[in-house]
Amino acid sequence: MCKSASATGYTTQQGDRDPVRVSPGAETVVSVDVTVRRCRFDLRGQVQGVGFRPYVYRLASRWDLAGYVANNMNGAVIEVEGPAARLESFARELLAHLPPLARVSELVRQDLAPLGESEFRIRASDAESNRRPEVVPDAATCADCLRELFSPQDRRYRYPFINCTNCGPRYSIIRDLPYDRPQTTMAAFTMCTHCDHEYHDPRDRRFHAQPNACSACGPTVSLRAPSGQPFPSDEPIRTAAEMLRAGAIVAVKGIGGYHLACRADREATVQRLRRRKLRDGKPLAVMVPDLDCARRLCRLCAADEEALASVAAPIVLAPKASEKVLAPSVAPGCRDFGLMLPYTPVHHLLFAEGLGPLVMTSANLAGQPLTYRDEQALAELADVADAFLVHNREIFRPIDDSVVFTYRGQAIPIRRARGYAPRPIRLAFPALAGPTGRVHSTDPAGRDSTRGPRILAVGGELKSTVCLLDGPDAILSEHLGDLTRPETFRHFLRAIERLCQLCDFTPESVACDLHPRYLATRYAQRLGLPVVGVQHHHAHIASVMAEWGDAGPVVGIACDGTGYGTDGAIWGCEVLVCYQGDFERSAHLAYFPLAGGDLAALETWRPAAALVREALGSEWIPAFARLVAGRWPALPSPPDGLDPKVLCRFDRQVAAAVNAPLTSSLGRVFDAVAFLLGLCAINRHEAEAAMALEAAAASEPPVVPPLPYELVEADGMLRVHVAPAIRAILDALDRAAAAPQLAAQFHETVARALTDAALQVARRRGIATIALSGGCFANRRLLARTVDLLEAKGVNVLYNRNVPAGDGGLSLGQAWVARWRLLAD
Ligand SMILES: [Zn+2]
Numbered sequence: 001m002c003k004s005a006s007a008t009g010y011t012t013q014q015g016d017r018d019p020v021r022v023s024p025g026a027e028t029v030v031s032v033d034v035t036v037r038r039c040r041f042d043l044r045g046q047v048q049g050v051g052f053r054p055y056v057y058r059l060a061s062r063w064d065l066a067g068y069v070a071n072n073m074n075g076a077v078i079e080v081e082g083p084a085a086r087l088e089s090f091a092r093e094l095l096a097h098l099p100p101l102a103r104v105s106e107l108v109r110q111d112l113a114p115l116g117e118s119e120f121r122i123r124a125s126d127a128e129s130n131r132r133p134e135v136v137p138d139a140a141t142c143a144d145c146l147r148e149l150f151s152p153q154d155r156r157y158r159y160p161f162i163n164c165t166n167c168g169p170r171y172s173i174i175r176d177l178p179y180d181r182p183q184t185t186m187a188a189f190t191m192c193t194h195c196d197h198e199y200h201d202p203r204d205r206r207f208h209a210q211p212n213a214c215s216a217c218g219p220t221v222s223l224r225a226p227s228g229q230p231f232p233s234d235e236p237i238r239t240a241a242e243m244l245r246a247g248a249i250v251a252v253k254g255i256g257g258y259h260l261a262c263r264a265d266r267e268a269t270v271q272r273l274r275r276r277k278l279r280d281g282k283p284l285a286v287m288v289p290d291l292d293c294a295r296r297l298c299r300l301c302a303a304d305e306e307a308l309a310s311v312a313a314p315i316v317l318a319p320k321a322s323e324k325v326l327a328p329s330v331a332p333g334c335r336d337f338g339l340m341l342p343y344t345p346v347h348h349l350l351f352a353e354g355l356g357p358l359v360m361t362s363a364n365l366a367g368q369p370l371t372y373r374d375e376q377a378l379a380e381l382a383d384v385a386d387a388f389l390v391h392n393r394e395i396f397r398p399i400d401d402s403v404v405f406t407y408r409g410q411a412i413p414i415r416r417a418r419g420y421a422p423r424p425i426r427l428a429f430p431a432l433a434g435p436t437g438r439v440h441s442t443d444p445a446g447r448d449s450t451r452g453p454r455i456l457a458v459g460g461e462l463k464s465t466v467c468l469l470d471g472p473d474a475i476l477s478e479h480l481g482d483l484t485r486p487e488t489f490r491h492f493l494r495a496i497e498r499l500c501q502l503c504d505f506t507p508e509s510v511a512c513d514l515h516p517r518y519l520a521t522r523y524a525q526r527l528g529l530p531v532v533g534v535q536h537h538h539a540h541i542a543s544v545m546a547e548w549g550d551a552g553p554v555v556g557i558a559c560d561g562t563g564y565g566t567d568g569a570i571w572g573c574e575v576l577v578c579y580q581g582d583f584e585r586s587a588h589l590a591y592f593p594l595a596g597g598d599l600a601a602l603e604t605w606r607p608a609a610a611l612v613r614e615a616l617g618s619e620w621i622p623a624f625a626r627l628v629a630g631r632w633p634a635l636p637s638p639p640d641g642l643d644p645k646v647l648c649r650f651d652r653q654v655a656a657a658v659n660a661p662l663t664s665s666l667g668r669v670f671d672a673v674a675f676l677l678g679l680c681a682i683n684r685h686e687a688e689a690a691m692a693l694e695a696a697a698a699s700e701p702p703v704v705p706p707l708p709y710e711l712v713e714a715d716g717m718l719r720v721h722v723a724p725a726i727r728a729i730l731d732a733l734d735r736a737a738a739a740p741q742l743a744a745q746f747h748e749t750v751a752r753a754l755t756d757a758a759l760q761v762a763r764r765r766g767i768a769t770i771a772l773s774g775g776c777f778a779n780r781r782l783l784a785r786t787v788d789l790l791e792a793k794g795v796n797v798l799y800n801r802n803v804p805a806g807d808g809g810l811s812l813g814q815a816w817v818a819r820w821r822l823l824a825d
Pocket residue numbers: 141142143144145146162163164165166167168
């Protein structure tokens with residue numbers, strides 16, 4: 001070993017073990033640096049509870065180096081000592097073959113004086129520094145565990161809670177750090193001798209796997225009737241599978257909460273689930289047994305398959321390949337199915353019984369947060385589920401399935417939750433310079449003075465997330481839901497408290513939306529901390545800047561349903577020039593009246609009528625009534641009987657500006673066009689109309705001729721007018737043009753109009769970067785066309801990759817803006 005050997009000693013004793021590659025037949029002798037060196041590596045990132053220390057131990061042993069590896073409050077520290085050449089090989093390989101769940105966000109290397117150590121050790125944790133390590137997201141069952149799960153000779157054969165260092169629950173079971181068994185909900189189970197041995201053996205693949213368990217010592221499953229009484233079954237999973245096959249609805253407790261499961265190929269069964277769950281129209285996620293089955297249902301690209309099979313195991317949205325296999329009411333009116341693969345041993349055991357695709361939808365009642373407590377599940381779902389497949393491992397942090405789509409080879413979250421949260425997003429603050437140009441430095445104690453204030457950003461109102469910004473790390477919570485529901489708001493409060501505790505985070509200031517009636521805003525104002533209000537669309541663009549570490553100036557295109565504008569109007573399609581923590585509005589969709597308040601987002605005829613009124617002027621009523629009679633002979637109620645009398649009343653209301661605020665919402669324009677094309681009359685769930693419009697366009701080529709639009713400049717503001725497009729749609733409908741063609745043309749028109757406006761602003765300001773964000777960019781046709789059009793003009797295009805473009809990403813943008821503003825003060 002390395003101990004006190006002289007340099008020559010190494011060559012003679014261990015020269016044959018030096019990993020010097022000499023190609024066959026090579027005649028030159030490669031010189032090897034055998035000087036003994038010692039090196040320290042400080043690592044940050046996801047390095048605890050993921051098998052990182054055994055990995056380093058194996059690597060150091062392979063290169064015959066001495067030293068140690070230990071966890072600390074930053075992450076991990078490694079010291080290695082040995083001949084320089086081997087030490088360099090170690091350093092090169094260190095990041096090359098990390099364990100599946102490990103991620104290194106920062107590695108600092110330092111040379112030390114050799115100590116003459118002779119062996120490599122895994123040292124007990126030291127708590128020397130002031131930061132907490134990253135918490136690891138929950139991970140899908142790994143291939144090694146699956147092999148054991150189905151090996152009759154393995155001691156964990158068919159054990160529904162098999163896991164290892166590379167897989168299993170993490171975030172959902174952690175009460176507090178350090179990540180040690182007593183701090184998880186596995187504390188209730190004492191490991192048997194066998195498990196305990198695995199847990200303490202650095203060579204074992206279950207070394208320090210906190211949820212380690214087996215059938216002798218770990219959690220168990222049981223099957224219960226809606227009454228709560230256990231079903232008399234020795235094989236609860238087999239019985240549940242038989243019930244599912246026969247058409248039953250079974251509530252299945254998973255990692256982050258309960259799912260409702262049923263056969264996805266039987267219309268009557270899916271309809272029954274919809275009736276019982278009061279979940280009108282919203283597409284249901286489908287769990288498929290394997291990738292082959294997924295390929296039969298959807299047209300998957302390589303990135304889709306990679307996302308499906310990833311350790312995060314999200315729901316992947318992908319275009320339907322066949323409408324015939326699954327029941328029509330699984331995802332009515334959608335271009336996509338949302339598919340996922342089994343990610344817990346219980347799922348795998350269910351599918352091992354030969355089941356086909358299953359609907360696996362979060363078992364929350366409409367609008368309520370996720371159901372995750374056993375008593376709560378039995379109470380709330382007694383009328384919905386025919387049976388409950390439960391287990392006795394407590395869920396501490398309820399967490400939804402994540403939803404992603406792939407674009408240009410990358411999985412982009414629409415809902416960021418299980419498998420992703422709470423992994424920090426590392427922000428690159430450019431040059432780490434304050435607005436004064438002052439570059440912050442590291443103080444002598446090694447503490448980072450670039451941290452800036454600790455900021456809690458509380459997000460928006462729907463699809464809420466919160467963000468803790470601590471130095472360069474932005475920790476986004478999982479998707480929390482719609483805060484207007486009291487139960488969800490309580491969940492939001494609890495989630496903030498628990499996340500702050502887990503991250504040992506005490507906010508010094510708070511960032512929120514400008515909307516005075518958002519519950520999150522009111523909460524922020526009650527905290528007694530400095531409050532930074534951030535305009536909604538500015539926060540959207542800032543979320544992209546934060547992800548890409550671009551302080552601007554950038555031209556941002558923010559498109560969504562609604563956000564509180566600084567002029568009292570409801571914004572929703574904005575071109576902003578953003579720089580550090582500031583923005584300036586340079587262009588927007590021309591305002592139109594949103595008559596009917598909240599109903600305007602529900603009943604798509606309202607924005608349609610408003611836009612037709614703008615487009616046709618005083619003659620609009622007969623034309624609109626004719627269209628309604630033609631496209632909507634029987635409108636679902638409401639709005640029943642959309643006759644000229646109703647339209648006259650609407651006209652008067654708009655003219656008098658009674659309950660008809662002005663808006664630049666692109667989401668409402670999508671709603672309007674979906675109505676005009678006869679695709680959607682009521683948004684039963686958010687963006688139903690827009691999704692129907694995207695689905696209608698799916699059969700058309702990716703590039704189609706646009707409809708006319710206008711850009712008008714006045715008072716230094718560019719305004720995009722869609723009235724010409726609306727007129728063109730009405731004319732085309734009179735000529736009996738087909739809805740899919742018009743839907744595709746409308747997408748093209750929006751992409752061109754946005755591009756046009758943003759490029760004009762960029763050209764005038766001399767800005768070469770354009771950032772896209774806002775919920776409308778979850779529409780892949782719009783995203784792809786806008787990006788393509790902009791890139792064709794040679795600009796640099798940025799879009800969200802790690803957080804949702806919708807309101808789920810707002811908290812990150814708020815935190816970014818607040819940091820710049822607070823540093824400027
Ligand atoms: Zn495993």
